[in-house]
Amino acid sequence: MKNIVLFGPPGAGKGTQSAHIVQNFGLIHLSTGDIFRDNIKGGTDLGNLAKGFMDRGELVPDEVTIQMLESEASKRTGKGYIFDGFPRTPAQAVALDSFLASKGQQIDAMIALEVPEAELRTRLAGRAETSGRPDDANPDVIQNRIDVYHSETAPVAEHYRSQNKYKGVDGLGGIEEIFERIAVVVAALSETA
Numbered sequence: 001m002k003n004i005v006l007f008g009p010p011g012a013g014k015g016t017q018s019a020h021i022v023q024n025f026g027l028i029h030l031s032t033g034d035i036f037r038d039n040i041k042g043g044t045d046l047g048n049l050a051k052g053f054m055d056r057g058e059l060v061p062d063e064v065t066i067q068m069l070e071s072e073a074s075k076r077t078g079k080g081y082i083f084d085g086f087p088r089t090p091a092q093a094v095a096l097d098s099f100l101a102s103k104g105q106q107i108d109a110m111i112a113l114e115v116p117e118a119e120l121r122t123r124l125a126g127r128a129e130t131s132g133r134p135d136d137a138n139p140d141v142i143q144n145r146i147d148v149y150h151s152e153t154a155p156v157a158e159h160y161r162s163q164n165k166y167k168g169v170d171g172l173g174g175i176e177e178i179f180e181r182i183a184v185v186v187a188a189l190s191e192t193a
Contacts, residue, residue, distance in 0.1 A: 001105055002027065002080035002189055005087065005096075007157065008113030009149040010142070011123040012171050013178060017113065018084045020179045025186055028076050031084040032065055035072055057135055057144035059088055059152060066095045073099070080108075089152055093159040108189050110160035111182055113171035120146060 004027065006014050015031065022029045036054060039047030046068060050060045059065075069086055087093040100106050115123075121142055128136035135141050160166045169181045 002108050002186070003083070003100060003105055004080070004186065004189075005083045005107055005110040005160065006113070007110050008115060008171060009117075009120055009153075010145045011120040011127065012113035012115045013123075013175070014084045014113060016175055017179055017182055018082050020175070021082050021182065021186065024179075024183065026079045027082045028078045028080070029082050029084060030069060030073055030076075030086070032060075032069060032086045032088070033084070035068055036060065039068075054135060055141075057141040057148060059148060062089055062091045062095070066092060066099075069096075070099050080105075083107075087156050087159075090155055090159055093156050107160065107163075107165060109165050109167050109185065110157065111185055112157060112166060112168045113178070114168050115171035117146060119172065 002025075004021070006018055006021070008014055015033070018029045018031065021027055036047065036050040040051045040054075041047070046064065049064060053060045065086065065088070069083075073081060083096070087096050097107065121139075124136050124142045124145075125139070127133070135145065157166055167185045169178070169185065171178055
């Protein structure tokens with residue numbers, strides 16, 4: 001099994017690239033954003049709680065996110081997982097390591113999409129036109145999401161750097177071009193298995 005964290009700021013293309021990784025490498029996609037949105041749409045208690053944080057561009061608290069992700073991961077098995085949007089804090093990274101260790105697994109790599117901030121704002125504003133997501137339409141919320149990423153989420157990269165698992169990938173260019181860069185990293189992980 002290969003377990004990968006696909007990492008990057010809002011608008012880096014994690015969801016798009018996750019779909020390509022799933023299709024080409026057979027990993028199970030676990031997106032906290034998708035799981036939260038499903039709960040919001042379903043009107044669950046978790047969804048209602050998460051919605052308030054998400055609408056403000058803030059992170060959902062660690063304990064809620066961890067419990068939800070562990071529950072979802074326990075329902076699905078396969079060749080490995082691609083974690084999209086998780087972990088978002090160093091505490092979540094530690095919790096994920098512990099959860100996987102309890103199953104005799106680990107994170108094999110953090111693939112980080114590296115995209116300049118100006119490009120992120122452009123992408124998010126463009127996505128708002130097609131996604132219907134209110135958090136993509138408001139420039140203040142977009143900036144808050146980027147600021148929260150830098151202050152609270154970016155430090156997660158250090159967790160994986162310290163384990164020699166950080167793999168930075170240029171996130172600029174066409175979707176296929178970016179995926180080719182990612183595929184090289186994933187293929188190299190398979191060769192070291």
